[in-house]
Amino acid sequence: SIAMQRQSAVFMLDREFSYHSQAPAHRFDYHGLGLDLENLDIALAGPFQHENGAIVLAALETLRGQGWPITENAIRRGMAEVSWPGRFDLVWQRPLVILDCAHNELSVEALLHTFDLELGPAVRPRLVFGCLEDKQWARMAEMLAPRMQAVILTRAKPKRPLAPEKLLPLFARWVPSRIVHEPLDAISEVMAQAAPDDVVLVTGSVYLVGEVYPWFLQRAGRQRLFPEAEA
Incomplete structure (x- = not known):
């Protein structure tokens, strides 16, 4: 070794x-x-x-x-x-928005277990999902789809994004699903659709979480992830 x-x-x-x-x-x-x-x-x-x-x-x-x-x-x-941005990260309150960088079977399993402990297995979030083409995307879809109330599929940029069209039939078997190719458009849409008591979950890729994080920071009046680092 x-x-x-x-x-x-x-x-x-x-x-x-x-x-x-x-x-x-x-x-x-x-x-x-x-x-x-x-x-x-x-x-x-x-x-x-x-x-x-x-x-x-x-x-x-x-x-x-x-x-x-x-x-x-x-x-x-x-x-x-301790703070770990992007790990079961609650970035908005109403609706409750959770960003999580889960991008393979093991991390999705941990995410769902944490979700059950924190919010309860009966809670069905709205999902924004995008991943890379070399990840376990079929297995992740199989694990997530039955737990969701609605799904928006998007492209996890900047490299090797999986086409959302490949994911659509896997999610659509279980839950109403649609494609919004641009991640920021997907976030804007899910936030417009979500009721104040809903839960929104964004996951599937570190790249996806990294791209949408500034959307929430800007609306919270922040420039950086850590308040002590603000200019």
Whole structure:
């Protein structure tokens, strides 16, 4: 392995360190290389983020071992304030709009699991979906379509976008679906159609989420993703 070639230490989840998720709460316990932390609040939704958090904490422990002055208070604050744009990212309230960069079977599975925990399995969102042609698009459509109330299919730019025409029959079997080729036009349309109590889900590609994010930032009066980075 690369780690062996570079004579790097390897620390594995469930071997050298572990975690216990308190989902549906955004909270987990960490049992590490030498550090045990209970009731860690994390600002990210979804139990899979608890696993990611544990991996980050193991990395921080190795830095502490090299003399980095990382305190428990700093760790707790960092977890409680962490932001990951595009990961079950609530960018609008009425209607509730969720942007998620899920782009393969595993990440769509995690997205749907998080959706069920946060909003409930009975909630049927309006979907804006676009993906790349080299992704597991048929499987993603199969997983998403039965859960939606309506679907707009678009092109995930800038490279290798899958033609929405290939997706249309897969979604249309389950739910009213139509094509709007330009992502920003798709967002404008779904926002015009959605009732205040609806949920809008935008997913399928990092590129798609990246293209539509500024639409919401502009209308929220922001220039950047992170408020502290505003000019």
